[in-house]
Every structure is written in structure tokens, then in C-alpha cells.
Amino acid sequence: MPDIKPNSSLLLNDEDVEYAHFKCCGDEDLVFLRCPSCRHIWVDCYECDTWYVDLHDLSNVQHPEPSPAGGHVRCPSCGTAFEDAQYLSKDVVDKYLPTAEQVADAGHGRHLARHLRIRFGPET
Known part of the structure; x- marks a missing residue:
């Protein structure tokens, strides 16, 4: 059973990452995230708050810091603050x-779990 439970069945959950x-x-x-503003896609380890912000270079990681005004994290690409401080909660995720x-269209299909790579991304 996934821990991240989107309301839409089209959206990825934490069972969909390789x-x-x-x-x-x-x-x-792990779960894929997508900025609502700039559409940048990255992977979040919500266990230790590690963000893999460049899926072409997995050594490029960040540990998001909530903004001082309200505890909202910011997109690692455009810097826009998330509207929701608890961005992984069921009502807003x-x-x-x-x-x-x-994910595949952004060139990150190889990071999809196997059951999705068969349909959307390369096997490598």
C-alpha cells in the first residue's frame, strides 16, 4: 500500500519510483514531485527530506528548508513557494x-518503476 495517496489515479505515488x-x-x-508553477520534476525522499533536484545528475541533491514566512518549501528550479506547507497531505498532494x-516527457522515464517504464519510459 502506498503512503502517498493522490486522489487522481493518473498521478504517481511512492510505488512508482525506481x-x-x-x-x-x-x-x-521516494515520490516524484512537480512544481505547479514551472513544471520542474524531481524526486523527494520524504523519510529524510532529500530532494534529487536534477534527475540527469542524481548527485545534485538539496535538503529543502521551509521559508521563514509560513514554513512553505520552494521549488528547486524556479524558487516559487509551495502553496501548502504539508504538500504531501492527502487533501493537497x-x-x-x-x-x-x-515524467517520461521530461526525459526521466528511466526513473519510473518497472511497471511504468514498460509503458512510458526506456528500460535502461
């Missing part, structure tokens, strides 16, 4: 999750 590609805290809980097609 976990073998990512290493951070040893208890990786749909704003911040991409579809598999959006």
Missing part, C-alpha cells in the same frame, strides 16, 4: 505530483 537509482538515508521513501507521461 528505488534502485536513489541512495540517501537507507530507508528511502494532487497539486504537486506528476503523471508517468509527464
